Amino acid sequence: MPNRYVVIMAGGKGERFWPQSRLKRPKQLLPIVGDAPLLTQTVTRLEGLVPAENILIITNQEQQAAVEEVCPMLPKENIIGEPVGRDTAAAVGLAMVLVAQRDPQATFAMLPADHVIHDAEGFQGILGTAFAAAEKEPVLVTIGIKPEFAATGYGYIHRGDEWANVDGRSVYQVKAFKEKPDAETAARYVESGEYYWNAGMFIWSVAAIDAAFTEFVPELYAALEKIAVALKAGENLDAVLEAQYSSLEKISIDYAVMEKARNVVTMESAFDWDDVGAWPAVARHFPADEAGNVTRGAAMVEGGSGNIVISPDGHLTAIVGADDLIVVRTADATLVCPKSKAQDIKKLVKRISDDEQWKTLT
């Protein structure tokens, strides 16, 4: 059996979780849900599936030290800091180069750092089958999340006929990737039963993704080749990235490869999944009182319902008579926002970052 690797993409800004999230401490580095940072949970979730030395994290230089801190179980050299963000195709390309350097016969999974999945066993089962599919033939495997509602905030995967049965699970051909739909289209997708949410989880062999890059983004591939050659020559990784990374084409892996490739297959998730896109989503993962209030830490609600109040110990944060508010206090900032206006938090973060007095809070 070829070596299996997992490469976690951990580059998000997470301004939607202000004031807990900051530029240097985005969502994946915070215990937004659970007791450990989401990234730590993502690594822990892989325990038993792949050994720690086969798990890599691609983050940015600013967050690299913090990532090392929350992932002490990984070898330090497995945590790579991009000198500059070049979108997901470049990150996948870098992952391909780094995995190929270790084992050109390997398969690897690309996973987001900041999604919440409680059912680790179910997750590992699907991922194991995905690896097996990618080892069977040079396909590009993507995990489809069975939609729970007609979401307009996710891209969709249109499933085709069964491609193969692997480990007793159906693996389907992919007819098309669909961008975020309007409400009507989303409803149609969900009703048809042929569509999955695209969670950005991909599994493939080095050979399969190498062939796809060669075919669909030859210039990017050539630039990645230069990086591979320099590394093979023994040059220092950080120095090579510093010199060459900023010249890579900035394009998403979806546009660059997934939407064009004909050998894409998908599998239906058999685990819970939540990308926890903003504060209102957090409430789903904590117990609520009878009135539907979720309180964490030194928090109290008197005569209100549906609120989320997060307040570190030692300072009481109390709501009186309000409904459906998000109230989050940290050591240096407090946010009050109706759940329905959570998408506007980034406007506040923009304003704070433009404010001489407060920009250190972003």
Add this chain to the structure above:
Amino acid sequence: MPNRYVVIMAGGKGERFWPQSRLKRPKQLLPIVGDAPLLTQTVTRLEGLVPAENILIITNQEQQAAVEEVCPMLPKENIIGEPVGRDTAAAVGLAMVLVAQRDPQATFAMLPADHVIHDAEGFQGILGTAFAAAEKEPVLVTIGIKPEFAATGYGYIHRGDEWANVDGRSVYQVKAFKEKPDAETAARYVESGEYYWNAGMFIWSVAAIDAAFTEFVPELYAALEKIAVALKAGENLDAVLEAQYSSLEKISIDYAVMEKARNVVTMESAFDWDDVGAWPAVARHFPADEAGNVTRGAAMVEGGSGNIVISPDGHLTAIVGADDLIVVRTADATLVCPKSKAQDIKKLVKRISDDEQWKTLT
């Protein structure tokens, strides 16, 4: 001209201004409006009308040290701490005893500690005339506040015929004191032009209030006499109050005297007045931005209107997309409450005071 005294009643609990107000630091000790505590402003407002040595403050023992601290311009012996609260008739009786001890011929005013009046000149003008009226004949003078709207939260004074013209101002007989009316009755009161808000400001001579106590609350009067005798014998004030104050009848000055006496007169206020009963009233005294938000300190509102945000420097408190909220942060507690629910803050304070973990915050 007889000596004039002012006795300020400063015993409020101010739970409605939590988290700024606490048991030992109620509203009158806080700069809720303006730069100085409301009590300090009340004392300062008398400058030029009566000398500092003629201003007394009746507070409770718990707050006595704090009152001394915010009123350094007053002789310490003029700040008296009740060992236990016995309502306003007892406080007026104690004031009568203390003023009479200094000058039995004196007149004195009883004033609340925690009202906001910006027009000190207008206030002194009315108070001067009230003193003159009380010196002219043994009447009980009360200041009537010209109502700005049909308030249901105040008692009303029903004005009768003119009793006299003093210093060019009309002084009216009082037909009746009316308790807090329902909305319909309040509207009728205001429309008639014959009703004033009762602000709890009284001016009288020692002789006049002595006669009223003798007639209407003889038992309370007898108990006050005992205190007077002990003080005349040179006993220590605190010791005398400790021994005797708790036995005084607990009744308001309105029930005990004002509603029964036939020699009550009133004058119409010629100054701004606000008893600042709760957080929403605070906004009236500070400049608002274009959207009607009042922000004090490190506070910001992004896309909301009509909010009050108070946050001491060094910690940013921000509202996103919410309207008409009160958000108040102190060093150890933060409150979030819709303006329309401000009357429920005392429920929260009750709950906190019953909570082992948080009762120190009340």
